[in-house]
Amino acid sequence: MTITFKTGNTIRNFGGWYRHDLVLVDGIELMGFIQVRRRHGRIESTTHFQFLSSAVLGSDWEWLYRQNKQHEQELIAKQLLSAPLPVAEEGR
Numbered sequence: 001m002t003i004t005f006k007t008g009n010t011i012r013n014f015g016g017w018y019r020h021d022l023v024l025v026d027g028i029e030l031m032g033f034i035q036v037r038r039r040h041g042r043i044e045s046t047t048h049f050q051f052l053s054s055a056v057l058g059s060d061w062e063w064l065y066r067q068n069k070q071h072e073q074e075l076i077a078k079q080l081l082s083a084p085l086p087v088a089e090e091g092r
Contacts, residue, residue, distance in 0.1 A: 002026050003061060008033070015039055023061045031071065032064045 006022040006029075018037035023030045031050040036043065036059075048055045049067040056063050 005034070005061075021059075023064055025065060030061075030064050030068050032067065034059045034061070034064075 002025070004024045004027075006024060008020040008022065010017050010019045016038040018035060020033040020035055022033055032048050034045055034047050035055075036045045038044075044057075045059045046055045046057055047060045047064050049064060049071075051071055052067065
């Protein structure tokens with residue numbers, strides 16, 4: 001498993017700057033980003049998952065990877081539950 005980070009564009013704002021870095025696992029982009037910002041003379045980072053309104057402090061790509069895997073499993077379970085059940089043929 002190869003982990004790479006794709007640095008986003010730096011956007012200047014009042015009092016500093018910020019950027020969103022993408023995380024790629026074996027060349028596939030994870031659903032989420034790591035936000036890096038400079039504010040009041042210090043640099044902060046938070047990790048955000050696309051489908052949650054929460055985030056964790058720091059650059060935690062492992063948390064982002066786990067969230068992606070869990071979301072993927074939930075989607076598979078929903079597809080299995082929503083699939084029509086096979087109907088048995090009568091007379092056999």
